[in-house]
Amino acid sequence: MLYREAGQFKTTYGADQQIFPILQDRIFVLAVIAAALLVVPLFASQYLYTEILIPFLILSLAAIGLNILVGYCGQVSLGTGGFMAVGAYAAYNLWLRVPEANNLIVVFLFGGLMSAAVGILFGIPSLRIKGFYLAVATLASQFFLDWLFARVKWLTNYTPSGSVAVGDTSAFGWKIDTPMERYLFILAFVVVATVVAKNLVRGHIGRSWMAIRDMDIAAEIIGFRPLRTKLTAFAVSSFFIGIAGAMWAFLRLGAWEPLAFDINRSFQILFMVIIGGLGSLLGSFLGAAFIVLTPIVLNQLPGWFGVKMSTALLSHLEFMVFGAMIVFFLIVEPHGLARLWAIAKEKLRLWPFPH
Amino acid sequence: MTVRSRVFDETLLAVEGISLSFGGVKALTDISFDIRKGEIRAIIGPNGAGKSSMLNCINGFYHPQQGAITYKGVRRSQMRPHEAAEQGIARTFQNIALFKGMSTLDNIMTGRNLRMKTGLFWQALHFGPAQREEIEHRRAVERIIDFLEIQHIRKVPVGRLPYGLQKRVELGRALAAQPELLLLDEPMAGMNIEEKQDMCRFVLDVNDEFGTTICLIEHDMGVVMDISDRVVVLDYGKKIGDGVPDEIKRNQAVIDAYLGVSH
Numbered sequence: 001m002l003y004r005e006a007g008q009f010k011t012t013y014g015a016d017q018q019i020f021p022i023l024q025d026r027i028f029v030l031a032v033i034a035a036a037l038l039v040v041p042l043f044a045s046q047y048l049y050t051e052i053l054i055p056f057l058i059l060s061l062a063a064i065g066l067n068i069l070v071g072y073c074g075q076v077s078l079g080t081g082g083f084m085a086v087g088a089y090a091a092y093n094l095w096l097r098v099p100e101a102n103n104l105i106v107v108f109l110f111g112g113l114m115s116a117a118v119g120i121l122f123g124i125p126s127l128r129i130k131g132f133y134l135a136v137a138t139l140a141s142q143f144f145l146d147w148l149f150a151r152v153k154w155l156t157n158y159t160p161s162g163s164v165a166v167g168d169t170s171a172f173g174w175k176i177d178t179p180m181e182r183y184l185f186i187l188a189f190v191v192v193a194t195v196v197a198k199n200l201v202r203g204h205i206g207r208s209w210m211a212i213r214d215m216d217i218a219a220e221i222i223g224f225r226p227l228r229t230k231l232t233a234f235a236v237s238s239f240f241i242g243i244a245g246a247m248w249a250f251l252r253l254g255a256w257e258p259l260a261f262d263i264n265r266s267f268q269i270l271f272m273v274i275i276g277g278l279g280s281l282l283g284s285f286l287g288a289a290f291i292v293l294t295p296i297v298l299n300q301l302p303g304w305f306g307v308k309m310s311t312a313l314l315s316h317l318e319f320m321v322f323g324a325m326i327v328f329f330l331i332v333e334p335h336g337l338a339r340l341w342a343i344a345k346e347k348l349r350l351w352p353f354p355h
Numbered sequence: 356m357t358v359r360s361r362v363f364d365e366t367l368l369a370v371e372g373i374s375l376s377f378g379g380v381k382a383l384t385d386i387s388f389d390i391r392k393g394e395i396r397a398i399i400g401p402n403g404a405g406k407s408s409m410l411n412c413i414n415g416f417y418h419p420q421q422g423a424i425t426y427k428g429v430r431r432s433q434m435r436p437h438e439a440a441e442q443g444i445a446r447t448f449q450n451i452a453l454f455k456g457m458s459t460l461d462n463i464m465t466g467r468n469l470r471m472k473t474g475l476f477w478q479a480l481h482f483g484p485a486q487r488e489e490i491e492h493r494r495a496v497e498r499i500i501d502f503l504e505i506q507h508i509r510k511v512p513v514g515r516l517p518y519g520l521q522k523r524v525e526l527g528r529a530l531a532a533q534p535e536l537l538l539l540d541e542p543m544a545g546m547n548i549e550e551k552q553d554m555c556r557f558v559l560d561v562n563d564e565f566g567t568t569i570c571l572i573e574h575d576m577g578v579v580m581d582i583s584d585r586v587v588v589l590d591y592g593k594k595i596g597d598g599v600p601d602e603i604k605r606n607q608a609v610i611d612a613y614l615g616v617s618h
Contacts, residue, residue, distance in 0.1 A: 013493045014486065199481035203489060204464070204471040211454050211465050218452035221414060222532065223440035223469040232475070279456065 003348045019198055036187055041180050049179035050252075056292045057186045058247045063272040063284035064197050065240030070270070071278035072201055073233035074213030075126050079138040081265035082145030083115045083238045084245025085258060089155050090114035091246035092164055096157060104171040104185070108246045115242020116235040118145075123234030127227045142263055149258040156258075165255035182251045189247070193240060198281055200236060209233050210279075241269075275329060277336025286337040290329075294322055361584055363391035366425075367536060367568050368413065373422035375408055375592075382408040383419065386594050388587045390536065395562055395569045397583035399576070399603075401612060404589040406572045407449060410538045413570070414446050415439040426536075441469055445534035447525045449541045449572075455514035459524050462513055463499060466531025467492045499527045503557060519550040526557060530565075537561065539571040543578060551575065555582055580604065588612070 003024050010016040020026045044053065062084060069075050091111035094101050101107060122141040126134055149155055149162070156162045169176050176185050200206050208229045211219035220226055249256050268291060276287020298318045302309055309317075333340050368390040375383040383405045390396045398406045411417040413424060418433040425431075426442060434442075445466070454462050471492060477485035500506055503523050508516060513524055522542060529537055542558065543551045559582055561567050573579050579586060580600040588596035588603060590612040596603050603609055 013490045013497075017489060017493070196479045199479055199485075200475075203478045203481060203485060204468060204473075205475065205478050207457065207461055207465050208468060210457050210461070211468075214454035214456050215452050217416075218448065218454070219465075221416060221436045221440065221446065221452075222466060222528065223437045224465075225437055236475070 003345070003351075005349070017202070019195075019202070033191060037184070041184070044180070044183075046179050049183050052292065052296065053183050054179070054186060054252055056288055057183075057190045058244050058252060059269065059272065059292060060285045060288040061190050061193055061247070062241050062244035062269050063276065063288050064194060064281055065237045065242075065244060066269050067273045067276075067278065067281065067284045068197060068201070068209070068240065069233050069237035070273055071280065071283075072206060072213065073209040073230060073237075075123070075230060075233060076131060076135040077138040077237075078135050078263070078266050078270065079122060079141040079145070080241055080269040081261040081263055082142040083119055083241040084248060084265060085145055085149055085261035086118045086238075087111035087115040087242025087245030088249035088256070088261065089149055090242070091250065092166060093155065093157075095166060095250075102168070102170065104169055104176060104250065107250070108189070108243050111246035112239040112243040115245065116239040119234040119238025119241075120231050123231050124227075126230045126234070139263075142266055146258060146262060149261075161257065163255060163257040166250055167254075169250055176251070186247060186251060189243070193243065194281060197236075197240065201281070205232060213279075271326070275326060275336055277338030280336065280338035282341065283336050283338030286341065290337065294325060298322060361394070363394045363584065365392040366390070367392040367427065369425040370409075370413070371423050371425065373409075373412055373419045373424070375405075375412060375417055375419040381592050383412070383589075383592045385422070386589070386592075387422075388594065388597055390568060390570055391585075392568055393562075393566055394584040395558070395571065395582055397579045397586045398570065398572045398589065399574070399579055399586060400589035403591075405592040406589055407540055408592075409589065410446060410540055410570070410572065413439075413536075414444050414538060440532065443532075443535035444538065445529040445532040445536075446538035447522075447529050447540055447542060449544065451518075451521045451525055453513045453521055453525055453528070456512060458510050458512055459505060459516070459527075460493075460496065460500070460509045462524055463496045463527045463531045464492060466528040467495065469532065496531055499530050502530075502560070503527050519546050519553075522546070522550075522554065523557070526554075530561065530567075533565075535568060537567050537569045539569060539573075541572050541574065543573060543575055551578065558582060 005022045005024075008021075008023055010021070015021075020029060040053070062080060066077065066080050069077050087108075088111065091107045094110045095107050101110070122138060125137045129137055156164050171185065174181075176182055201209070208219070208224050209232075211222075211224055212226060212229050212233075216226060219229070245261060249260070253260060272287035272291050273284060274287070275290055276285070277283025295318055298321050299314060302314065329337065366389045369387075370389070371387050373383055373386045374381070386405075386409065398409060400406050408417060412419050415434040415436045415438060423430050423432045426444070454465065457465075471488055473485040473488050477483055481489075500509060503526065505520065505523055505527065508520060508524075513521055516524065526539070526542065539558070543554050546554065555578060558569060558571070562569055571583070580603075583600060585599055586596070586603045587594060588606070588609045595608040595612055596606045598606070
């Protein structure tokens, strides 16, 4: 009853083209952001920050990046982990070698830009190869980048184990140290990045991506240039993924080795995008929440009900139930959690009437 | 029945001696004809005659092995599809080639892609030039939506639309480019009588109101003879007839191709 668009008339095209044309949606989203910004810091524990909120936000950003490439432009990629590593190591090297640039915003943007450049390079084969074959080609980029950061010692500042660490992180004089500060900084970054991503996908660049995804031959015949369009998608996607990688390294891990960005990371982000919903920014968040939260909840669940079991059994059960849930959700709604949300909203508009 | 007798002088596009083969299959053999500015030109022929291949050559999707196409006074043996689009050639497809995941509005907006220039930076902000451009083109697209009477499906993903409406949206996407030459590949295939009448009306209106030159492939002879100014007939990749509808109706080679003759 509360969720109605009746009476909300649009008199300009500008008003019709805003991100959330329905007033209730605007209020809801602003309320969520305000709560995340003001209410969460009042009660959140260190555990909530470092194990749940920070990973959720950073991986959401990576999922948004991958969703631009896979969901909006239709180019399957398994190189996400590698692009995150490029962002992380580019940021690390700038932070290490140029003391004047000791500003997280500058460092992260640099990581994103370097990742975008590498993304363009590995995106060039996409003109000729599609689908599963492209997935395999991007897998090669993952292995190459893994190798690069393990073997080229300059990139890891000649540390014997290849493990690097950062300390003293700040932005414009604001020292970002405690979990709460890190959380707020990441939240601000992710909100801005999401708005940028939304602006891109609703404009003519986004339409060019979707045209290539839905029917590349027709897209070419009406004037889109396939290579340029695909490379833009690779660049923007890798830019977001690179920033997420730099954030993961600097604000989640603090000290890391190349293994932090291996092929498992690529799969994890791809699952987030598929479970959350291809071609949906909301889906990127829902998918990230599902993948981050479900294992934690499953792990805690027996304890809440007072059931005692061994850690080994618990972790096996966690894997099995998690896998079963993924299969269940994909059967119930192949278009992901975002579609379930959209269907719920459709129903809510008419509730309590069936039609 | 009124007979349309209009005279056109200026040649917009001339096809000269086009031959196209795929391996050993000769799709087109030495085809020559012209399309004059402002006319409705039909290409007809039995299945497999090479009609769609001909359109694909004109808009640069196929590259013929021999011959050349002169368009707006420039003679070339081949061009890329996006060059054809930049030169003002738009088309629709026999099997609908819409972007299924996008709304009607977005599909038609893609037709204006060559006119949208703002770069990544302003697009990312969706502000200033990017927003002005978006609204300006939205206005143009809304005129096409009004013209085609599809206001009610503006925000519906085209994958959910019935076939006849999808055909109409595809015409809208081609019109959004404001083409000089519009190629329609079987715009009325699979439609019922009312949908055909609507589509004929749109084709004639496009030709009258915007002065767009139209080249169409169609199997419904009633429609072809009624709305086209001149007709070219292909059979097995060869041209067997070319002229105004009344000539074509009396052309023995055309009658034989359609009805079959005993050899």
